[in-house]
Amino acid sequence: MSVFEHDYRPYEGPTTPLWKRPLVLARYGLAEAWGSKITVGLAVLGLLPCVVDLVLMYLANNPVAKMLVVGGSKVLEINERFFLGVLETQCWFALLLAAWIAPRLVSFDLGDNALPILLSHPVSRFGYVLGKFIALTLSLSYVTWIPLLVLFVYQCYASPVPWAMGHLGIAFGLFVGAAVWVVLLSLIGLAVSSWVKWRVIATGAMFAVIFVPAGVGGIATAILRTKWGLLLNVPVVMSELWQRLVGAPNIFQGQMDLPNSAIVGVLISASLVCVGVLNARIRAREVVRG
């Protein structure tokens, strides 16, 4: 039997507040996500439409340039419809980026069995997911609401007539519409990545999760002659939501009008399913015998 000297001293210095711990994981996540050249390439690609939009806004707000390029037609009007188009474009780019980044954040940890190491720290499973979620939402923000609001601010600045106060609803719609999409994409991305260990398959599964139910919903809508099948169609649901938030005219012209409550219900349900999947999959368990 050893003689125990009892002179071991555990760390008794100051510690940071508990809420800050997930930020360490977020930092890990951001470094992991942006360490890839493909991420940088996709992000740059995602900003190209904004550059085009910026040029269009310049043309629309400069009477001389507008006259020279489009002959003064009303094609280049900067209004709710224009911003809806910009919002949709950026949000679909965000899907591309999410499909690439999300598996890097979670699938790698699962594939490498790194979860037991991370979860043996004073950070909960919720803290782990929150850290990854922050990393993903920040990354997606870079191509969604941040450039969208920059474009809005530019339009406010460039408009020859007072424009901002009459169109604040657009800014609100852009921010909320993009934020809802970013949150939903992040949850779907993390959930899919927690389910599929292989990164490439997880990337493919992200698209499948969005578009396969949309196809099924489309079939149901056509066969059963009901609009409710569209609730499975995330692109349609989001388009309707964005259109209402930005205040643009209805692109479906009343034929497929989904009630707001149904849209909110679908988004909440999808989010809850993702949370359920994450709860089931993000575990520190290493070995199951059998």
Added chain:
Amino acid sequence: MNAAVDTIRFENVSKFYGEVLGVNRITLSLSPGITTLVGPNGSGKTTLMNLMTGLVQPSRGSISVLGLEPSNATEFFCNVGYCAQFDSFPRGLTGFQFVLDSLMLFGMSEEDAHGLAAEALERVQLDTAATHRNIAGYSKGMRQKIRLAQAIAHHPRVLVLDEPLNGLDPMARAESMSLFQELGRQGMHVVISSHILDEVDRVSDRVVLITGGYLIAQGNIHEVRQEVRDKPMQLLIRCDKPDLLASKMFAVNHCVEARLHADGRGIFLRTGDVDQFYRLLNEIAIEGAVKIEAVAPFDDNANAIYQYLIGSDGSTV
């Protein structure tokens, strides 16, 4: 000091993964020092360690580590250092970043974390230049060391090491064992699982034998061996007349085997009754017919206990 706040306690703990048994009805109390978990693959050692580190919750029973329960996550995890058996790391980090970020997850400020990370890396004797290289380029032994550094960096009071000697060369293994011994001596709880039974023998203050999810034995190796009464104990007796000693021993029926040592200056004896054996040996020594130089148990070690209690196929004997 209150015993509860200085021990790791398992009270009737069971863990099931669905219908699969992890461990069943484990009641344990571990005091400071080095405890080694010994058992075949799939016996439940890792489950026991995961329970001890709060990574999985028991299906039944309760666990307290130094008076703390896993539900008290902040304090609990700060007191426990865990080195998982899997050769796995978050991707893309250097050794130093890995330890540094781990410390920051424990809540250390960046400044403190830098100091503690450097100290831990020095303690495991990982080359300074290597700590700034990506872990993906490390050898297996270096990865084992960096995991160990991560586990001890935040100065935990309980260190749980799942097969920490795997992949280490003999020199690194000796260094690690010496580090465990030093930590154990200082009063830290060091819980190790290992298949390298010779080294278990050298450093362990106690062993916990587990197989099929059930606790088979626990305690000091010598105490456990003495409890295994149904297996004849093997002893090596160094003396001047081993053949005479053998003939005298065979006169009693508890001696079941005698074998001469290769150098002819000793004898291996197997006896079913150690007490009677020592009594007889005393008598022989007093008679003076045989000059006895030394008596030592020969199967009083982790390897023998493992063979006797678990067997080479992993099933209980």
